[in-house]
Amino acid sequence: MSTPVLEISRGAFRANLAAVRARLGESQLMLVMKDDAYGHGIDWAVSEAEAAGVSWFGGYDIPTALRIRALTSQRVYAWATSSASEVEAAIRAGIELGIGSTAYLAAVIARAELLGIRTALHLKIDTGLHRNGFRPEDWAAAVGIARAAEERGSVRIAGVWSHLAEASDEEDDAAQAVFLEAVRHLEAVGGTPEALHLTASAAAWWRPELRGTLSRIGAFCYGIRSADGPVLDGLSLISRLVATVDAVEGDTVRVGLGAFHGLPSVLQGAEVATPGGLRRIVRIDGDATTVAAWPGARIGDRVIVFGPGDDGESDATALAERMDTVGEEILTRLTPAVSRLLGP
Structure with a gap:
């Protein structure tokens, strides 16, 4: 019996990355590589992306982020809540961590202080999707905990992030307002986040006014369009x-x-x-x-x-x-x- 094959075009991948980066303008691309680069394989994709100028990689979970780290010295980000052993491995490897709950924030700070390694954190504000994240009414307390740890030198608040529901333009506009207010509060108490990332593939592609300094793009870089979405200009399935x-x-x-x-x-x-x-x-x-x-x-x-x-x-x-x-x-x-x- 014959063996089926997934034929992968590195040239199409490079072309997609170039098209996405051009579309994003001043917002940097974070290439998301969850599920083994959407089934295409992380090992080759990291080197191709780095050669194409990608300087941020998103692994979703820590094991994936560690695989990426073994292949590049660029910035690597993981946002899934993880076990203590995985958090320790991530801190040792210089993985930046997304934080969306008080318990996880405390666990990461404690591990960073135990290891004596300053760790980059990205605090998540829940802007309405309710997929993890600090509720707006809990944001000030979370920021207070993180800023105190930052003052002690154990962490660095490198970013603020969130997920969009992408249910309607009106809901996404409201989410952006919540997001920007969270950023303003953090800056008012002395935080200096460099990475502001609210948008993922669809919103980053079609709503440029919602982009921050960083945009998390996964499926589109591999040419996978949104369900019920139009063909993507300049992109093709790789x-x-x-x-x-x-x-x-x-x-x-x-x-x-x-x-x-x-x-x-x-x-x-x-x-x-x-x-x-x-x-x-x-x-x-x-x-x-x-x-x-x-x-x-x-x-x-x-x-x-x-x-x-x-x-x-x-x-x-x-x-x-x-x-x-x-x-x-x-x-x-x-x-x-x-x-x-x-x-x-």
Whole structure:
């Protein structure tokens, strides 16, 4: 049985990074690399991004951030609440930490003081999404704790950050007002945050007035557009999922890619690109997918499940929309049984 392949274009990745950085203007890019760089692999992506001028990397969790740190001396950020052992490893490695609760703030300060290593913190204000973060009424107390630790020399308040709900422009405008008020309070009590990051991919792309000094961008750098969102000007999906025909069975063919490889079985009915044009998926089994045949179909023919669209295939987000999820899930579901092939 053949092995499916995720073909990855380093050139497309570099082009996307250049387009995103141009779009952001004066706001710096933080390249988010969660879920192993959205299923593409961190090891090659860090070096490519650093060569392209990226100086901030976001790992989400500390284990990912440590993987990034092993590959670069640039600034690395992790914002998921973590265990004491992970926090200690992050502090020793110079990982900057996002803090959104009093308990985590106290734990990080205590660990930094125990180790005697000044640690960079980014305090999160909850601007309405309620995904962690200090509530506005608790902000002054949190800032007081962090500033006292900063005065003792154990931490540095390097940034203020938040998440946007992106439910409507009005809600995002209100969130920005909460965010800016939090920054003003911190500065009024002597804080000097250099990194202000409210926006992630979508808001940073389409709402330039919401950007701070730093913008966290993940999916867009890999060419993954938002669910129900438009095609992104200047960006393209950096990978294509390819499988080959293993058997021709009358009016169908069997392709060596299935649910065991991470292809959701609910994608039955979607179209894939074949040498005979677009053809419908008839069934997805554990180790294979049955596809409507085309004239002259033969074993070894190449079938593209998703990609940048050069052969008419859907992008990852179009497939995700069929199952009411986001494009990155289609990529991050792919198991190690799918080979990753780096190209120019």
